[in-house]
Amino acid sequence: MVTLKIPVASEDVPQAPRAAPKLVAPEPEHCPGPESQQAGKMDACAGCPNQQICATAPKGPDPDIPLIQARMATVEHKILILSGKGGVGKSTFTSMLAYAFAQSPATQVGVCDIDICGPSIPRMMGVENESIHSSSSGWSPVYVADNLGVMSIQFMLPNQDDAIIWRGPKKNGLIKQFLKDVEWGDLDFLLIDTPPGTSDEHLSINSYLKGSGVDGAVVVTTPQEVSLLDVRKEIDFCRKAGIKVLGIVENMSGFVCPNCEGESQIFHATTGGGRALATEMGIPFLGTVPLDPRIGIACDYGESFFDAYPESPACEGLMNIIRGLRGQMGLPPSQDGVEEMDES
Numbered sequence: 001m002v003t004l005k006i007p008v009a010s011e012d013v014p015q016a017p018r019a020a021p022k023l024v025a026p027e028p029e030h031c032p033g034p035e036s037q038q039a040g041k042m043d044a045c046a047g048c049p050n051q052q053i054c055a056t057a058p059k060g061p062d063p064d065i066p067l068i069q070a071r072m073a074t075v076e077h078k079i080l081i082l083s084g085k086g087g088v089g090k091s092t093f094t095s096m097l098a099y100a101f102a103q104s105p106a107t108q109v110g111v112c113d114i115d116i117c118g119p120s121i122p123r124m125m126g127v128e129n130e131s132i133h134s135s136s137s138g139w140s141p142v143y144v145a146d147n148l149g150v151m152s153i154q155f156m157l158p159n160q161d162d163a164i165i166w167r168g169p170k171k172n173g174l175i176k177q178f179l180k181d182v183e184w185g186d187l188d189f190l191l192i193d194t195p196p197g198t199s200d201e202h203l204s205i206n207s208y209l210k211g212s213g214v215d216g217a218v219v220v221t222t223p224q225e226v227s228l229l230d231v232r233k234e235i236d237f238c239r240k241a242g243i244k245v246l247g248i249v250e251n252m253s254g255f256v257c258p259n260c261e262g263e264s265q266i267f268h269a270t271t272g273g274g275r276a277l278a279t280e281m282g283i284p285f286l287g288t289v290p291l292d293p294r295i296g297i298a299c300d301y302g303e304s305f306f307d308a309y310p311e312s313p314a315c316e317g318l319m320n321i322i323r324g325l326r327g328q329m330g331l332p333p334s335q336d337g338v339e340e341m342d343e344s
């Protein structure tokens with residue numbers, strides 16, 4: 001059983017009498033729902049973190065939703081990053097997108113890692129050994145740069161290698177806290193990295209953010225049919241859950257040789273499958289990012305590939321994707337500095 005590290009008080013932030021947010025709502029040993037229902041004691045569900053998704057819980061308004069909405073009111077754009085299958089580069093894409101947006105110092109970017117059982121964002125962004133701090137106004141994200149903050153369960157683990165073996169209610173409780181108790185501040189973009197598939201994390205983030213104005217989801221896939229198959233399910237989930245699909249990104253689409261920068265289509269038969277699927281499903285295709293071994297190395301060393309190789313085909317692909325994404329979100333193309341970089 002992993003006991004999470006309670007965030008320590010930050011010395012440079014003045015402390016107000018308000019108590020620091022409690023880390024995770026306790027998981028009930030035994031759900032008293034059904035019996036309480038029969039006995040007419042519905043208040044037995046009070047405090048249960050699973051209330052919103054539990055079939056037996058009384059369906060009243062969740063008192064935390066207004067608090068989440070108040071926090072999220074200072075976040076201009078919220079984007080979910082989804083994938084049907086694991087390992088297709090969802091976290092890699094999230095971190096590259098965050099670095100790209102944060103190129104412009106005036107753009108404030110947050111990354112919320114809700115891949116509770118497999119958090120990889122902190123490693124990829126070079127902050128895996130950091131801890132979070134709490135102040136009177138909530139938990140402070142870990143800052144990769146002045147305008148780029150990250151929140152992840154990884155920052156709360158006593159040991160890097162501890163496994164998180166949690167059922168849905170505990171995961172939901174922590175996700176709720178990431179939205180409600182983190183001092184995100186004024187953000188232009190909050191990127192939410194999710195685990196693969198359609199599970200508790202996806203249901204809870206969607207229900208907690210309802211009414212907070214989520215722009216939509218970017219779905220990441222690789223060209224292979226096994227990944228594309230799962231993307232169909234992911235898109236079906238988005239449609240059923242009322243999440244706008246901003247577009248599909250095909251990652252590892254072709255291979256770029258780091259020596260000569262020549263491109264080979266190693267998945268010959270399926271390269272372009274992401275675009276074909278997008279057309280078939282009536283969804284925007286945002287673009288491709290090629291397989292480039294330097295991306296893997298940058299992720300392993302927690303460095304920004306975007307900053308290290310701005311002229312690479314992968315960064316060009318990413319910039320195209322950002323242009324498409326901004327278009328889907330109804331934003332002008334030049335605010336994130338990407339256009340300016342192009343011209344220089």
Ligand SMILES: Nc1ncnc2c1ncn2[C@@H]1O[C@H](COP(=O)(O)OP(=O)(O)OP(=O)(O)O)[C@@H](O)[C@H]1O
Pocket residue numbers: 083085086087088089090091092093115118120194195196251252289290291292293294295296297299300
């Ligand atoms: N375009 C790319 N070129 C080279 N390596 C890549 C590329 N995209 C991702 N990778 C590498 O693939 C591995 C898996 O990527 P990542 O962890 O981002 O996938 P994921 O979809 O988030 O996985 P999971 O959902 O299981 O956490 C990482 O080692 C990453 O560095």
